[in-house]
Amino acid sequence: MALFRKSTLRTLLFLTIPFFQQTALGATMEENMNLAETSAVYQRIKSAVDSIRLIDTHEHQITEQLRLNHHADLFFWLVQPWGFTQNTDSDMMAAGLSEADRLFIADPKNSDVERWAKLSPYWEAAKYTSYSIPVRIAARDIHGISDIDNDNWWELNRKIKEADKPGIRNKILHELAGIDLLILDKIVWVDSSLNNGPPPRTVMVKRFDDFTLEDNFVQPSPKDIRAIADKYGVEIRTLDDFLEALDLAFQSIKEKGYYVGLKSAMAYDREILFRDTPRRDAEEIFSELIEHSLEHPQRRPFEDFMMHQVVRRAGEHGLPIQFHTGAQLGPGNKITNAKPTLLLNLIQKYPQTKFVIFHGGFPYMGELTAILKNYANVYLDMCQMPVFSMSVTREWLHKWLETVPVTKINLFGGDSMFLEGSYGHSVIARRVAAEVLTEKVEEGYLSTNEAIHISRRILRENAIELYELERFLR
Numbered sequence: 001m002a003l004f005r006k007s008t009l010r011t012l013l014f015l016t017i018p019f020f021q022q023t024a025l026g027a028t029m030e031e032n033m034n035l036a037e038t039s040a041v042y043q044r045i046k047s048a049v050d051s052i053r054l055i056d057t058h059e060h061q062i063t064e065q066l067r068l069n070h071h072a073d074l075f076f077w078l079v080q081p082w083g084f085t086q087n088t089d090s091d092m093m094a095a096g097l098s099e100a101d102r103l104f105i106a107d108p109k110n111s112d113v114e115r116w117a118k119l120s121p122y123w124e125a126a127k128y129t130s131y132s133i134p135v136r137i138a139a140r141d142i143h144g145i146s147d148i149d150n151d152n153w154w155e156l157n158r159k160i161k162e163a164d165k166p167g168i169r170n171k172i173l174h175e176l177a178g179i180d181l182l183i184l185d186k187i188v189w190v191d192s193s194l195n196n197g198p199p200p201r202t203v204m205v206k207r208f209d210d211f212t213l214e215d216n217f218v219q220p221s222p223k224d225i226r227a228i229a230d231k232y233g234v235e236i237r238t239l240d241d242f243l244e245a246l247d248l249a250f251q252s253i254k255e256k257g258y259y260v261g262l263k264s265a266m267a268y269d270r271e272i273l274f275r276d277t278p279r280r281d282a283e284e285i286f287s288e289l290i291e292h293s294l295e296h297p298q299r300r301p302f303e304d305f306m307m308h309q310v311v312r313r314a315g316e317h318g319l320p321i322q323f324h325t326g327a328q329l330g331p332g333n334k335i336t337n338a339k340p341t342l343l344l345n346l347i348q349k350y351p352q353t354k355f356v357i358f359h360g361g362f363p364y365m366g367e368l369t370a371i372l373k374n375y376a377n378v379y380l381d382m383c384q385m386p387v388f389s390m391s392v393t394r395e396w397l398h399k400w401l402e403t404v405p406v407t408k409i410n411l412f413g414g415d416s417m418f419l420e421g422s423y424g425h426s427v428i429a430r431r432v433a434a435e436v437l438t439e440k441v442e443e444g445y446l447s448t449n450e451a452i453h454i455s456r457r458i459l460r461e462n463a464i465e466l467y468e469l470e471r472f473l474r
Contacts, residue, residue: 053180058413134424315353383413
């Protein structure tokens with residue numbers, strides 16, 4: 001039986017066996033018939049994969065100090081308190097959890113018993129989705145709790161609270177998950193301690209298009225424009241003044257030294273087709289934006305113009321730009337806004353800029369494959385894809401290893417705001433890599449040594465080269 005057909009069984013097994021014991025999974029009766037070679041190959045590849053110090057290409061991790069101030073607990077794992085959804089709560093909302101109840105659960109001022117009572121029916125509905133598997137893995141591996149249910153949630157909650165002490169970030173991310181370096185996309189704007197730079201073993205990407213953060217050059221309001229003027233010490237009256245401030249912003253992030261790229265998540269707000277707006281049109285809109293806010297339809301040509309400005313400068317400064325594509329978290333998002341093919345005009349116009357396409361473009365993987373094969377400046381990042389769906393990730397990692405230059409594939413980005421989520425995701429990503437590469441060896445497509453070489457490429461070395469991270473690893 002091909003290992004690919006056993007992947008569902010392995011998924012069930014690795015939910016019951018701690019990560020630290022998973023390099024030698026027990027075999028089924030059918031596997032035992034021809035186990036010697038398969039088991040030996042799998043164990044060798046899995047051992048090699050588990051030894052890799054990961055480069056985590058995409059995180060939203062809050063600082064340890066903010067976590068300690070917030071007093072993390074089980075509800076912090078399941079429902080993020082920052083005003084927007086992440087993984088598990090997104091699926092619980094798909095199962096019917098209301099926004100009012102989500103906010104009640106997120107509020108630590110409410111009693112734990114009442115919070116669990118509101119949460120538990122929706123957790124029971126969502127606990128079997130891939131989004132929830134990292135949480136269950138973390139409960140098992142870190143706290144010895146095999147399941148999260150009415151019988152043991154209180155004990156798990158107690159253990160999480162007791163473990164929440166200084167040093168927990170290093171223990172979970174770097175010791176248990178084996179993450180050597182992570183790339184942080186700050187989205188929790190109350191995390192002010194990041195203003196002075198990232199924590200150890202962390203580098204950052206910069207957003208220029210998010211109204212919740214500083215430096216909103218792409219979707220600005222009059223308030224944003226004034227804030228940018230104050231920050232960079234320039235008077236902004238014209239579009240030329242605004243572009244001068246953008247140049248100063250790029251200069252600033254290069255001088256800081258810990259920014260290794262840019263990030264855009266505008267697919268949550270609008271379609272990611274950025275047309276080539278004539279400058280005179282952008283100037284007319286900007287003259288209005290200085291005075292008053294505009295609705296999106298009136299502002300869109302200016303957003304398009306500014307995205308071109310940002311993308312061009314990214315290439316000039318050697319900064320890859322990460323684009324959110326594909327599936328979005330939370331209710332009511334429009335998936336067609338996030339198709340990777342919408343970026344083609346930018347990709348074609350700015351060949352010197354490196355475009356990193358996030359989340360494997362899920363569910364537009366086929367279209368993305370054609371782009372990856374046609375454009376040298378486009379790179380694949382499968383961050384969070386293993387927790388969208390492990391089986392889909394296995395299928396497409398198989399296909400991408402056959403179609404895309406291996407130097408353009410990155411497999412792991414934890415994409416989480418809490419430490420334990422990234423740990424669970426790392427376990428899944430390593431397992432998917434080992435399974436797919438073993439299958440490739442069994443098929444005769446790769447040798448075992450080639451499979452091990454590829455594992456280091458897709459889990460570490462490609463990211464080091466793409467983001468020029470060597471200087472941070474000395």
